[in-house]
Amino acid sequence: MRDPELQGVDPVAAQDWRRFEPLKLPPVLRHALEAFAAHGYHGTSVRDIANRMGQTVPAIYYYYQNKQAILVALLHTAIVEDIDRCRRAVEEATGDVVAQLSNYVYCLTLCVTYRTELALLDYERRALEPENREQYTDLRDELQQILGDVVEQGTDQGRFDVLDTAAAVRALIAMCVGITAWYRPGGPLTPQQVGERYVDLALGMLRSTDRAADVLTAVPCSGERS
Amino acid sequence: MRDPELQGVDPVAAQDWRRFEPLKLPPVLRHALEAFAAHGYHGTSVRDIANRMGQTVPAIYYYYQNKQAILVALLHTAIVEDIDRCRRAVEEATGDVVAQLSNYVYCLTLCVTYRTELALLDYERRALEPENREQYTDLRDELQQILGDVVEQGTDQGRFDVLDTAAAVRALIAMCVGITAWYRPGGPLTPQQVGERYVDLALGMLRSTDRAADVLTAVPCSGERS
Amino acid sequence: MRDPELQGVDPVAAQDWRRFEPLKLPPVLRHALEAFAAHGYHGTSVRDIANRMGQTVPAIYYYYQNKQAILVALLHTAIVEDIDRCRRAVEEATGDVVAQLSNYVYCLTLCVTYRTELALLDYERRALEPENREQYTDLRDELQQILGDVVEQGTDQGRFDVLDTAAAVRALIAMCVGITAWYRPGGPLTPQQVGERYVDLALGMLRSTDRAADVLTAVPCSGERS
Amino acid sequence: MRDPELQGVDPVAAQDWRRFEPLKLPPVLRHALEAFAAHGYHGTSVRDIANRMGQTVPAIYYYYQNKQAILVALLHTAIVEDIDRCRRAVEEATGDVVAQLSNYVYCLTLCVTYRTELALLDYERRALEPENREQYTDLRDELQQILGDVVEQGTDQGRFDVLDTAAAVRALIAMCVGITAWYRPGGPLTPQQVGERYVDLALGMLRSTDRAADVLTAVPCSGERS
DNA sequence: TATGAATGAGTTTTCATTCAT
DNA sequence: GATGAATGAAAACTCATTCAT
Numbered sequence: 001m002r003d004p005e006l007q008g009v010d011p012v013a014a015q016d017w018r019r020f021e022p023l024k025l026p027p028v029l030r031h032a033l034e035a036f037a038a039h040g041y042h043g044t045s046v047r048d049i050a051n052r053m054g055q056t057v058p059a060i061y062y063y064y065q066n067k068q069a070i071l072v073a074l075l076h077t078a079i080v081e082d083i084d085r086c087r088r089a090v091e092e093a094t095g096d097v098v099a100q101l102s103n104y105v106y107c108l109t110l111c112v113t114y115r116t117e118l119a120l121l122d123y124e125r126r127a128l129e130p131e132n133r134e135q136y137t138d139l140r141d142e143l144q145q146i147l148g149d150v151v152e153q154g155t156d157q158g159r160f161d162v163l164d165t166a167a168a169v170r171a172l173i174a175m176c177v178g179i180t181a182w183y184r185p186g187g188p189l190t191p192q193q194v195g196e197r198y199v200d201l202a203l204g205m206l207r208s209t210d211r212a213a214d215v216l217t218a219v220p221c222s223g224e225r226s
Numbered sequence: 227m228r229d230p231e232l233q234g235v236d237p238v239a240a241q242d243w244r245r246f247e248p249l250k251l252p253p254v255l256r257h258a259l260e261a262f263a264a265h266g267y268h269g270t271s272v273r274d275i276a277n278r279m280g281q282t283v284p285a286i287y288y289y290y291q292n293k294q295a296i297l298v299a300l301l302h303t304a305i306v307e308d309i310d311r312c313r314r315a316v317e318e319a320t321g322d323v324v325a326q327l328s329n330y331v332y333c334l335t336l337c338v339t340y341r342t343e344l345a346l347l348d349y350e351r352r353a354l355e356p357e358n359r360e361q362y363t364d365l366r367d368e369l370q371q372i373l374g375d376v377v378e379q380g381t382d383q384g385r386f387d388v389l390d391t392a393a394a395v396r397a398l399i400a401m402c403v404g405i406t407a408w409y410r411p412g413g414p415l416t417p418q419q420v421g422e423r424y425v426d427l428a429l430g431m432l433r434s435t436d437r438a439a440d441v442l443t444a445v446p447c448s449g450e451r452s
Numbered sequence: 453m454r455d456p457e458l459q460g461v462d463p464v465a466a467q468d469w470r471r472f473e474p475l476k477l478p479p480v481l482r483h484a485l486e487a488f489a490a491h492g493y494h495g496t497s498v499r500d501i502a503n504r505m506g507q508t509v510p511a512i513y514y515y516y517q518n519k520q521a522i523l524v525a526l527l528h529t530a531i532v533e534d535i536d537r538c539r540r541a542v543e544e545a546t547g548d549v550v551a552q553l554s555n556y557v558y559c560l561t562l563c564v565t566y567r568t569e570l571a572l573l574d575y576e577r578r579a580l581e582p583e584n585r586e587q588y589t590d591l592r593d594e595l596q597q598i599l600g601d602v603v604e605q606g607t608d609q610g611r612f613d614v615l616d617t618a619a620a621v622r623a624l625i626a627m628c629v630g631i632t633a634w635y636r637p638g639g640p641l642t643p644q645q646v647g648e649r650y651v652d653l654a655l656g657m658l659r660s661t662d663r664a665a666d667v668l669t670a671v672p673c674s675g676e677r678s
Numbered sequence: 679m680r681d682p683e684l685q686g687v688d689p690v691a692a693q694d695w696r697r698f699e700p701l702k703l704p705p706v707l708r709h710a711l712e713a714f715a716a717h718g719y720h721g722t723s724v725r726d727i728a729n730r731m732g733q734t735v736p737a738i739y740y741y742y743q744n745k746q747a748i749l750v751a752l753l754h755t756a757i758v759e760d761i762d763r764c765r766r767a768v769e770e771a772t773g774d775v776v777a778q779l780s781n782y783v784y785c786l787t788l789c790v791t792y793r794t795e796l797a798l799l800d801y802e803r804r805a806l807e808p809e810n811r812e813q814y815t816d817l818r819d820e821l822q823q824i825l826g827d828v829v830e831q832g833t834d835q836g837r838f839d840v841l842d843t844a845a846a847v848r849a850l851i852a853m854c855v856g857i858t859a860w861y862r863p864g865g866p867l868t869p870q871q872v873g874e875r876y877v878d879l880a881l882g883m884l885r886s887t888d889r890a891a892d893v894l895t896a897v898p899c900s901g902e903r904s
Numbered sequence: 905t906a907t908g909a910a911t912g913a914g915t916t917t918t919c920a921t922t923c924a925t
Numbered sequence: 926g927a928t929g930a931a932t933g934a935a936a937a938c939t940c941a942t943t944c945a946t
Contacts, residue, residue: 042268043353046941056907058943067941123349127269162430163438167415167423170408171401178400189393197393204388205431212389272916282932287917289930494720495805498920508928510922515926519920575801579721614882615890619867619875626856627849634848641845649845656840657883664841724937734911739938741909 017085017092017107020114020191027053028063029077032070037117041071041127071124072132078118079139082111086146097154098208102215104147105202106195108176113183113191120180144169151206160206172202243311243318243333246340246417251303253279254289258296263343267297267353297350298358304344305365308337312372323380324434328441330373331428332421334402339409339417346406370395377432386432398428469537469544469559472566472643477529479505480515484522489569493523493579523576524584530570531591534563538598549606550660554667556599557654558647560628565635565643572632596621603658612658624654695763695770695785698792698869703755705731706741710748715795719749719805749802750810756796757817760789764824775832776886780893782825783880784873786854791861791869798858822847829884838884850880 025033031052035044046067050057064070089107093099112119125136148169154160162168176198183194200212251259257278261270272293276283290296315333319325338345351362374395380386388394402424409420426438477485483504487496498519502509516522541559545551564571577588600621606612614620628650635646652664703711709730713722724745728735742748767785771777790797803814826847832838840846854876861872878890 039352040266040268042266045939047939057941058908059906061942062905126265162423163426164423167420168427170404171424171427174404174407175397175401178396178404181400182396194393197388197390198397200389201394201397201431204433205427207430271914273914283916284918284933285931293916490804492718492720492804494718497918499918509920510929511927513921578717614875615878616875619872620879622856622860623853623876623879626859627853630848630852630856633852646845649840649842650849652841653846653849653883656885657879659882723935725935735937736912736939737910745937 017088018110020110023115023118025077026063028060028070029074033074033117033121036071036074036124037120041067041124068127068129068132071121071127072136074118074121075125075128075136076139078115078121079136079143081115081118082108083139083143083146085111086143090146090150097150097157097159098203098210099215100150101147101154101160101202101206101208102199102210102212104150105172105176105199106216108173109179109195109198110191112176112179113185113194116180116183116185119177122177144173147172154206154208160208162206168206172205175201175205243314244336246336249341249344252289254286254296255300255303259300259343259347262297262300262350263346267293267350294353294355294358297347297353298362300344300347301351301354301362302365304341304347305362305369307341307344308334309365309369309372311337312369316372316376323376323383323385324429324436325441326376327373327380327386327428327432327434328425328436328438330376331398331402331425332442334399335405335421335424336417338402338405339411339420342406342409342411345403348403370399373398380432380434386434388432394432398431401427469540470562472562475567475570478515480512480522481526481529485526485569485573488523488526488576489572493519493576520579520581520584523573523579524588526570526573527577527580527588528591530567530573531588531595533567533570534560535591535595535598537563538595542598542602549602549609549611550655550662551667552602553599553606553612553654553658553660554651554662554664556602557624557628557651558668560625561631561647561650562643564628564631565637565646568632568635568637571629574629596625599624606658606660612660614658620658624657627653695766696788698788701793701796704741706738706748707752707755711752711795711799714749714752714802715798719745719802746805746807746810749799749805750814752796752799753803753806753814754817756793756799757814757821759793759796760786761817761821761824763789764821768824768828775828775835775837776881776888777893778828779825779832779838779880779884779886780877780888780890782828783850783854783877784894786851787857787873787876788869790854790857791863791872794858794861794863797855800855822851825850832884832886838886840884846884850883853879 023030028049032044032049035048035052038044039048046060047057049070050060053059060070064073086104086107089103090100093103122140125133125140128136148165151160151162151165151169151172155162155165160168179194179198183189189197196212196216199216203210203212203215249256254275258270258275261274261278264270265274272283272286275296276286279285286296290299312330312333315329316326319329348366351359351366354362374391377386377388377391377395377398381388381391386394405420405424409415415423422438422442425442429436429438429441475482480501484496484501487500487504490496491500498512499509501522502512505511512522516525538556538559541555542552545555574592577585577592580588600617603612603614603617603621603624607614607617612620631646631650635641641649648664648668651668655662655664655667701708706727710722710727713726713730716722717726724735724738727748728738731737738748742751764782764785767781768778771781800818803811803818806814826843829838829840829843829847829850833840833843838846857872857876861867867875874890874894877894881888881890881893
């Protein structure tokens with residue numbers, strides 16, 4: 001509603017899609033995200049969020065009209081950042097579909113690992129009211145379309161070979177989002193290492209003979225964990 | 227508790243892992259499954275379930291001790307059937323890891339398409355109380371281990387080539403389970419067609435040069451939809 | 453209602469007020485008594501009773517019209533036995549008010565110690581519906597009146613000296629019933645020992661100079677514990 | 679929880695153990711006390727309490743975490759006041775065990791008559807959860823111990839003569855608490871009159887030859903009724 | 905900005921009771 | 926005599942939300 005710290009995507013992060021600053025969310029969203037990620041939208045009460053914030057319930061209603069608005073804000077934040085980064089990742093490799101595919105998968109993997117809780121929230125989209133769900137679905141389709149175009153193009157160019165482009169796209173995205181099921185920051189793999197492995201799997205999946213190590217431009221992308 | 231129609235996996239289905247009879251669940255579980263799949267565990271009230279059954283709330287408590295017990299029964303039913311089928315699919319192809327991999331993926335795809343709602347329930351595992359969650363996690367690990375052994379073996383034999391076996395296994399399973407996000411019975415693809423496409427993607431992912439059409443033993447597996 | 457084992461007070465016990473056979477109650481009453489004594493009438497569910505009996509709920513309704521009827525039967529059993537015994541105890545000592553008082557107190561003490569759970573039930577009288585409560589109150593008044601007559605008579609004869617007969621009677625009965633708060637079978641004192649101590653306290657309370665040991669006719673009153 | 683009107687024992691009452699101001703309880707406790715006294719803990723629903731308050735159920739949960747917490751607060755209030763008063767009553771008569779005994783009994787009698795409903799609640803202690811029960815039992819033992827010390831000392835000094843000190847203490851307390859069974863404010867006896875009668879009974883019970891009228895320091899102890 | 909207090913509608917669960925078998 | 930199955934009512938408690946301050 002009028003949450004002062006929510007100014008959209010950080011402009012610095014907006015320059016390098018590989019770089020992830022710690023997620024800067026206003027307090028309500030930050031704590032709501034924790035709670036939603038842990039117990040789901042319906043499994044989280046507004047009081048839960050307030051308790052995590054160390055504040056009282058009405059304080060939350062000062063910033064957001066209702067619980068649903070919090071979910072909307074979070075999902076919007078997440079998908080907008082994903083689209084923004086993935087689009088830039090693909091644009092960076094204009095002219096080379098294999099690199100484009102690699103960059104997309106690498107980027108999405110980084111989004112999922114650096115922003116695991118936000119990525120988890122995708123499963124809560126069914127809790128959106130119809131109108132909000134439609135808006136979110138449109139954005140999600142947009143994210144998917146970016147990949148769809150790459151795969152389509154690569155197939156046309158004979159660089160990829162799949163029976164069904166749409167199925168491949170879905171499988172690629174599901175594979176990446178599925179990282180949320182096991183990845184934990186501080187685990188054995190860094191986001192970049194996960195990214196390389198998933199790019200390699202993706203390239204194979206599309207029957208490219210390239211390998212991730214050769215395609216990915218090694219870039220130092222530290223980015224503190226959120 | 228004392229639900230008379232819950233007799234475990236159908237013995238006929240137990241013979242052919244490719245054949246899916248319509249899911250035979252006792253009324254409580256059947257309607258609870260519908261509701262949980264649509265709105266999640268926390269988004270479903272016991273009254274919702276009762277209304278779907280055309281009965282009153284206490285009738286549900288006659289059969290199940292509480293709401294949690296219903297979720298436990300459903301998740302158990304689902305995972306046990308998955309393990310049973312996938313194990314038989316792999317055993318059927320003993321001696322040929324590529325066929326084993328194909329059968330596993332094909333089988334899991336069929337499970338997800340023929341039993342979409344049960345597959346969706348996997349995301350509700352976080353609603354399980356600790357003890358129940360542990361039991362379910364063990365079974366899920368078992369299902370994953372079956373695939374892990376195949377990938378491991380295929381890699382040793384030089385039939386597969388991946389940077390990280392564990393990551394590949396997770397990606398394969400996430401890819402298949404992710405089918406729940408878009409597959410709808412009656413849609414353009416039959417479960418078998420989905421299966422072939424995903425097997426092909428899986429083979430590519432592991433850098434096998436085989437194609438699904440060549441590996442999969444074409445079998446007429448009608449199986450009415452549940 | 454039609455409970456076959458409830459034939460009223462055992463005729464053997466009816467002969468010697470000092471002798472307590474193990475309480476012979478039909479199963480429903482036996483288990484209801486346990487439950488009511490432990491958790492009170494409102495704290496006990498019909499299912500609790502059924503579970504203690506190892507039977508199902510409707511079985512209870514075969515014998516008793518409802519939960520209230522069970523309480524009525526128990527309270528009636530208890531108070532009728534108390535009245536019967538105390539009356540005989542007093543009659544036995546006709547002609548000697550001090551002995552009558554002693555016998556009454558001794559008898560009531562035995563009732564409370566040998567039938568602790570039944571005595572405890574007296575606190576549940578408020579759960580009786582008006583009509584049932586009235587009947588029970590009448591019987592309770594009858595029990596109290598027996599003592600009241602003795603104290604009155606003793607005071608007239610100059611054997612007792614109290615400021616207020618009614619208050620003394622209530623205090624005596626409260627003192628005896630209060631034994632339920634601490635007495636446990638198998639504890640350090642036998643019912644007979646408790647009886648002697650309380651008779652001695654009662655005699656003092658009424659300013660008699662007699663002592664319990666001198667007044668009480670020592671009688672071997674084994675009576676197995678209920 | 680955060681009930682603002684519960685400030686512990688009134689400091690004025692704290693000065694004179696004979697003086698009873700009208701009981702000042704926060705609304706929830708006040709109405710819960712009425713209900714618990716009338717129908718018992720299990721016989722009272724939270725809605726009953728809310729209705730008596732003229733408020734809705736959740737209003738109660740704003741002040742108390744649950745129903746049990748209300749009982750705990752009430753029992754604590756009662757027993758703490760009893761201990762406080764009785765201790766001061768005994769201390770006031772230091773040096774004279776007979777006067778100490780008289781003061782204790784007189785004080786407890788006043789507590790029971792001026793605070794009949796609170797005294798009645800003692801029978802609800804079995805509804806306490808284990809931990810709460812333990813705490814309450816400890817306080818109750820403390821109250822009993824104060825009397826136990828007096829009786830013990832008086833016996834050593836030859837002022838009292840009982841067969842069993844412990845039994846006498848229990849009988850004395852049961853006798854006083856038993857007043858709840860018949861005493862009603864506005865009845866024929868004032869609390870002070872009841873007190874004198876019960877002190878006289880108590881002195882007799884312990885075989886003291888003193889009479890209440892001689893021992894009790896006549897003090898104007900008006901104290902409006904609660 | 906924030907909170908104390910409150911509420912209507914809902915939650916899960918249990919209650920006493922019934923009835924066909 | 927006893928049970929499986931069911932129910933209307935009510936239990937304790939929580940929900941998202943509001944509003945005066």
